[in-house]
Amino acid sequence: MPTIEELIKTKPYKDPRDRALINIIYTGSWLVNRINQVLKPFGISEPQYNVLRILRGQNGNPMNLFEIQSRMVQKMSNVSRLIDKLLEKGLVERNERKENRRMVDIFITEKGLTMLKDVDVPLQKSLKNILENLSKDEAAQLAIWLDKLREE
Structure with missing residues (x-):
């Protein structure tokens, strides 16, 4: 697997925090691109998929725009x-x-619920393939570190 420096063709970072930050930004974009590749044949984007998932979670109850936006x-x-x-x-x-x-x-x-059912299998398969690179313990630790990054 290429390093972040190889992927973006840059010199090694002096500060590991700079390397981590660039790696997080790059990886986030990479993940969204992978998700969009799965969603493209269904004619929706990742943000549209996110809205549909939020609404599906309401079990038939409505939401207003502000509520949807707050959960995006x-x-x-x-x-x-x-x-x-x-x-x-x-x-x-x-x-x-x-x-x-x-x-x-x-x-x-x-129709939206049916589309989500159709999307769920290929999307979950794609995400599972990505996450296979991490053990459950590594994934749990990564989630803790990412939560810690957002602390202010």
């Missing part, structure tokens, strides 16, 4: 645009609330 893996300001694209594909529905037209409820459709 990648925090982004264009959640309404993501919802619009999913609406066009028939994967979600949007209902305005009668008491407040600015509040909109978003539901996943049967």
Whole structure:
């Protein structure tokens, strides 16, 4: 397996924290690209998949845009645009609330649930292949370190 220095064609880092930071950024992008390769044949992107998974987890209950945005893996300001694209594909529905037209409820459709079922197997297989490089103990330790990085 090539090192991060080999992958981005740079000299070795003097500070291991700099190397770790670049490696985290590079690996995050690499993971998103791998996920998008699996999702591309289904016509959705990783953020769209994330929205659908969030809605599936609601078991038929609606969510508003703010709630969806707060649960996104990648925090982004264009959640309404993501919802619009999913609406066009028939994967979600949007209902305005009668008491407040600015509040909109978003539901996943049967078509959206079916797509997720179709995506789940190849995506889980791809992610399992990636994670096979780590033991369960290594994965647990990595998760602890990543949580620690986000401490302020």
